[in-house]
Amino acid sequence: MTMTISEAFARARQENRAALIPYITAGYPSLEHLESLVKALEAGGADLIEIGVPFSDPLADGPILQQAATEALARGVKVQQIFDRVKDLAVSVPLIFLTYVNPIYRRGIDRFITDSRRSGVQGLIVPDWPWNEMREAQETAQSQGVAMIPLVAPTSTDAHLKDIRNAAGFVYTVSVTGVTGARSQLNHGVGPLVERIRQHVHIPIAVGFGISTPEQARETGRVADGVIVGSALVRVIRDNRDDPSGSAESFVRAFRDALETK
Amino acid sequence: MTMTISEAFARARQENRAALIPYITAGYPSLEHLESLVKALEAGGADLIEIGVPFSDPLADGPILQQAATEALARGVKVQQIFDRVKDLAVSVPLIFLTYVNPIYRRGIDRFITDSRRSGVQGLIVPDWPWNEMREAQETAQSQGVAMIPLVAPTSTDAHLKDIRNAAGFVYTVSVTGVTGARSQLNHGVGPLVERIRQHVHIPIAVGFGISTPEQARETGRVADGVIVGSALVRVIRDNRDDPSGSAESFVRAFRDALETK
């Protein structure tokens, strides 16, 4: 049986650490790699796994994730293929999709959500789909048991924090104003931001954007319930074409170790 | 002794033919050629000789005479050198200068006319100096015994013909609207034009612009008192660099022969 999102966070909390949420792009380096990569992340210690459904115009992403999406699409990866592959994955940790609004809108919002649920996907992160624009989708999502993951940014207003009060899953906190991508410096304002969020919402709070070393993950894990690692992981996959899964696994393990020794 | 302009025309008239007026550009092919060319024209049967003082922007000239002026100036020919050379020429036929208004204006109108007279030049043809603009120059010219040669074009008005009534020298009739240059066809309207001029002025009437074969000269000579040959002659000089004088002489002789057998 696969854990739910809240079970996954609960387990980590029990272990007195933040949950580790690595991100990979479906179809990168190829769709065939998806299964072994997910297994490797799980083996490396992922608590949840974010799978990116590539979009042609990923305007919230930095160069590494843009490149991964572009290559995946250039290889001809289709949304239906991703659903099919994901459905066949036997993993115990929850899977979340990250994609952009147009692939969802185009497939049909209800259909995309239903297909997600059928493939075992428990949540959707859609960086260009603000909370207020997705009210209707929320209903379907709720009825399907798929969490529409709310995003919070350093610029977010209290009104937004109130709006997402009843969201399911977890809060995706964007640690910086900017796009995804490995950064050498952490934003030290993220602690206060997480505290601000906690005053309004009671689901777990994960932090992403720019976390690229175990040390940064450890620091973030001190304030947040979950730590999302995207570009740094995809870069490792990119740079180790011979053995993407092996290198992904040891990369993730280093993060898990860091989170455990907080 | 050199003949005057009217003597030269009178002699031709006595011989029952039109006067032959060849044109050459001073300094073309070089200033050294000026003397031998003038001699050759005289020997070939010229009744008057037109010497072009080259100007940088000869806007009444076609390509052949433009080219000759440009080359002469490129060699460094100066107006003073031309005066000096011309003064030393010992010719029996009258010499006429053809130039543009700016070299005259720049030297000083009175000075240019006086220098012309001193060099034995009996007339000035200045295609961009209309009769009405040169009133003041006329007085100096008259006092110096230099003829300012009036031009008449196919477009000229009767008023103009009246204006030039008291001109000295001869009338330079431009046979066509256009610039100098050899033409394969004669303008048959020139006969009536010459007749129109004769009703107003009583000095000889020469016709130029485009006369390039002895046959054309003969035809023109039937209506006019003088025939001017410019571009066709300069072309022969250009095309016979080995022997410009020899070829000029025989070229002119052919015209003279044609005029004699009218």
Place this chain on the structure above:
Amino acid sequence: MAMMKSVPDARGRFGPFGGQYVPETLMPVLDSLTAAYREAKVDRTFHQEWMGLLKEYVGRPTALRQAFRLSEQLGFAVYLKREDLNHTGAHKINNTMGQVLLAKRMGKHRIIAETGAGQHGVATATAAALFGLHAEIYMGEEDVKRQALNVYRMKLMGAEVHTVHSGTRTLKDATNEAIRDWVTNVRDTFYVIGSVVGPHPYPMMVRDFQSIIGKEARRQFRQLTDGLPSHIVAPVGGGSNAMGIFYAFRNDPVSLVGIEAAGDGVDTGRHAATITKAERGILHGSLSYLLQDEDGQIQPAHSISAGLDYPGVGPEHAYFHDLGRARYESITDRQALLAFHQLAEWEGIIPALESAHAVAWVIQEREALQRLDAKVLINLSGRGDKDVDAVAAYEEGI
């Protein structure tokens, strides 16, 4: 004719179209922009400053006149609204003067913009220079190569030009990159969008700034003819010049016709006829029509005219199309080129290739328009000097 509903609604919707599809990071700035714009809109000082600049700097009102030789050739009356006479050569500057004034009012010192052909980039750089603000312009690598003149013009005016190497390396990707910059530097940066696209309030705001075209044209046309045109024809890229001239006539009995780029032909896959295809989708912040595949991946657009070479279109045009308030037709590269030549020869006006699309449609429809005894007003959105090299190259290539 019933009055049209006032759109967009408070959520930035034109019927089902529009909205605000941007990262959460940008939502607060969109709110404050909306608020600042609403204030500015009713502020006399702001309006006067903007109108003063349009008059004394941009050169408005632009001329409107019957194109007599074209009219004679076609057999009905054709009038031209001359946006090509604006400073910098196109309608784009009406909008950039407005947005940069607003940026100044909001205390933002850094201006960014996307550009395709470079016209909007030049117009933004111009407005920024005039107010002493720093401008950075995003432009696809392909367009930087094709439009070297405009790149140089922007630089001359002190703007930084960033070459975008991602994706199709054209306008779409320049826009992605501009949005990425905005997300990153949101606190001090004002993003000047170049057409009636993007998240609310942009489609509304750009329409309002461009609607000066139609306001002038309506007054001028009535003065000239004592009536209204039967048809108004304008090229549609993002749709700002078209909406700019349509808007003042929306409640008049006038046919509004938007002309998209059919490129090699709408069935060849190489075109930019977004509304002709009419497939809904979401890109660059709003829901509208889009060129896309069955997965919602954006398809590259193609047009000889760089300013029409965009896979989306403004949401208000999608709305007008849906309502039937405007018709949208398309014209191929070849037809546009022919019209480019014809207008130059008949009227002494070299139109922008974008504008040539509108002229081409009027020529194509001559018989129908003759029968209607039409009075056609064409929005000549820009001048063609920028296109002369491309046309020469294209024609040598044929």
Place this chain on the structure above:
Amino acid sequence: MAMMKSVPDARGRFGPFGGQYVPETLMPVLDSLTAAYREAKVDRTFHQEWMGLLKEYVGRPTALRQAFRLSEQLGFAVYLKREDLNHTGAHKINNTMGQVLLAKRMGKHRIIAETGAGQHGVATATAAALFGLHAEIYMGEEDVKRQALNVYRMKLMGAEVHTVHSGTRTLKDATNEAIRDWVTNVRDTFYVIGSVVGPHPYPMMVRDFQSIIGKEARRQFRQLTDGLPSHIVAPVGGGSNAMGIFYAFRNDPVSLVGIEAAGDGVDTGRHAATITKAERGILHGSLSYLLQDEDGQIQPAHSISAGLDYPGVGPEHAYFHDLGRARYESITDRQALLAFHQLAEWEGIIPALESAHAVAWVIQEREALQRLDAKVLINLSGRGDKDVDAVAAYEEGI
């Protein structure tokens, strides 16, 4: 201030300058042109048609506005009259619309013109296209190479462009060749001269057509400031834009300053500072100042700005210089280039290199003008798009 005498006199003289130094073949056509122009000048219909075209086709009145950032930089008020906003991008079209209308009125079907930078050629081709007349443009081989864009623009509008291979292969020789064509085809051909040069009545006629600039500017300036400028500064090639703005102010207490091109420097022999040298001579139909050697041979001019690259100047400027009614100063290539950049950066306006000479002089004289608390009006005679390639090439070459 005494009223200035009305010039030219009946013989086309501005004091000693001017006249009609052309082949006899052309004298009758000059007479009929003078007569036709005098008639047209007092004909309400003609005037209205011309003014209508300027308004509805050319885009007049052109804007006039204070250049605030430039003013701030310099410490006194600088205003710009925006002739760059005219259709085709320079003041030249004011004149070509007038002359081509006159050609139509005189029943001439064939139009010829000389051109240097190509601006006058484009403006002539434009006017000819608008009236369906055939235009042939003479242009030196050097200029054809340097100004390929303008050559293409002329061709687009259906004009024939003749490349002139004689002499210096620039404007001077193009003019010679145009006059040769005119002498040849005088009966059906109208020669449209592009500046206040040539035989009478051209200097007067072109001045009159261009004086719309000063008429508008005077009215606009008074409206804006309730007064007059202290200085009016304009570039001088042949002198048409300068005379165009000076003329309406000739009886006002306003300093008129014409700026010639000093090229590499007035002492280098590579310049076009005709009036600065002030040597009288006769070229292209009138007596004025000329660059020439001691034999009266015309010397080649040099300027980075193709429109100033001419060894002569209009006779009325020689007259104004002689009388002291205007001052004439000169500006080097380098100074003009600097001003070209400065205006672009400070005001978002890329000036024609010609116009940049006027801006450069104002910058150069900033201290003196500050002390006078000057209000300077610059005639921005054209836009710089045409010069962008040349500037880039020049600067890479440095």
